[in-house]
Amino acid sequence: MKIEIIEENIGEHKEEKWDTGTEVAGCWVCLGPGVETNEFYPEMRYCGPQHREMHQPEDHDEPWPFSVRQKEGVGRLLVAARDIEKGELIFTEQALACGPNHTLQADHCLDCMKPIEDKNRCSACGWPVCNTECESGPNHGIECSLLAENRSKIDVEELKEEGVLYWPISALRLLILAKSRPGDWSILQRMLGHR
Numbered sequence: 001m002k003i004e005i006i007e008e009n010i011g012e013h014k015e016e017k018w019d020t021g022t023e024v025a026g027c028w029v030c031l032g033p034g035v036e037t038n039e040f041y042p043e044m045r046y047c048g049p050q051h052r053e054m055h056q057p058e059d060h061d062e063p064w065p066f067s068v069r070q071k072e073g074v075g076r077l078l079v080a081a082r083d084i085e086k087g088e089l090i091f092t093e094q095a096l097a098c099g100p101n102h103t104l105q106a107d108h109c110l111d112c113m114k115p116i117e118d119k120n121r122c123s124a125c126g127w128p129v130c131n132t133e134c135e136s137g138p139n140h141g142i143e144c145s146l147l148a149e150n151r152s153k154i155d156v157e158e159l160k161e162e163g164v165l166y167w168p169i170s171a172l173r174l175l176i177l178a179k180s181r182p183g184d185w186s187i188l189q190r191m192l193g194h195r
């Protein structure tokens with residue numbers, strides 16, 4: 001994920017006092033015991049080198065310019081830890097999983113996510129894919145066998161008609177992947193619904 005600030009706050013700079021919640025007691029990523037801290041931002045805690053590096057990559061002289069706090073009913077907050085320049089990159093991270101936009105209506109390939117016009121379906125699970133290469137691609141490969149196992153219970157064309165075909169895919173990928181990765185599973189457990 002890349003977040004860039006592309007517009008400067010125009011007008012008078014007002015010193016507003018935001019309620020930025022409270023410190024996170026454990027590691028900022030997994031909430032495990034935060035045994036290490038950071039000389040720049042002492043309230044940031046890390047369970048070990050892997051989660052420290054997400055905040056301060058090895059080749060960076062200083063951490064990404066934020067600290068993480070928590071607030072009841074909201075969850076975790078990224079709070080600017082210093083003034084941030086216009087256009088400054090403030091964070092990058094690897095996505096846990098990626099998937100098609102859940103609001104898609106027309107057929108899109110579950111692997112490469114390109115639109116498809118020929119109504120091609122995966123021979124194993126029956127969901128839209130471009131061709132045999134995409135059937136066994138790295139994205140669709142995550143959920144294909146589970147969808148195939150349940151093929152008789154899922155009416156793909158009806159879901160498509162109702163406009164909800166793509167709704168479960170990204171969430172399903174996250175659940176399948178995180179189950180075998182305890183660190184990622186604990187992150188999912190702490191995600192809050194936003195309505």
Ligand SMILES: [Zn+2]
Nearest residue numbers: 027030047051
């Ligand atoms: Zn951690």
Ligand SMILES: [Zn+2]
Nearest residue numbers: 109112130134
């Ligand atoms: Zn494809």
Ligand SMILES: [Zn+2]
Nearest residue numbers: 122124125144
């Ligand atoms: Zn499939």
